[in-house]
Amino acid sequence: MANVRFPIQTLAGIGVVVALSLYGTFTFYDDQISRNKIQANAFQVGTEEQRFAALKHDLPADGMVGYVSDLTENGILLATQYALVPILIVKHPPAV
Numbered sequence: 808m809a810n811v812r813f814p815i816q817t818l819a820g821i822g823v824v825v826a827l828s829l830y831g832t833f834t835f836y837d838d839q840i841s842r843n844k845i846q847a848n849a850f851q852v853g854t855e856e857q858r859f860a861a862l863k864h865d866l867p868a869d870g871m872v873g874y875v876s877d878l879t880e881n882g883i884l885l886a887t888q889y890a891l892v893p894i895l896i897v898k899h900p901p902a903v
Contacts, residue, residue, distance in 0.1 A: 855890040866894050873900040 866872055874884055874896050888896045 855886040859887065859890045863891055863894070866891065869893060871895040871897060871900055874898050 872891075872894055874887060876883060884896070884898065
């Protein structure tokens with residue numbers, strides 16, 4: 808088997824890419840740990856289940872319901888979908 812030798816510039820470039828990738832990974836992880844300490848339950852899933860408990864009994868068990876909110880976070884919609892399972896909650900329901 809032939810011994811392949813790469814130019815030093817190629818090895819240096821790969822080293823830089825690896826170093827920057829590791830730096831970005833650890834920076835992201837550190838930032839995420841800080842965010843999680845500040846706000847442990849960002850989407851308030853438990854709160855959403857309590858908030859929609861009465862409404863869940865009035866909605867059809869297997870239907871589709873439109874979601875209207877003045878909040879722009881997608882996480883709020885996801886928490887609502889989780890709280891109202893198995894009802895399908897959609898942002899833009901199809902026209903009937």
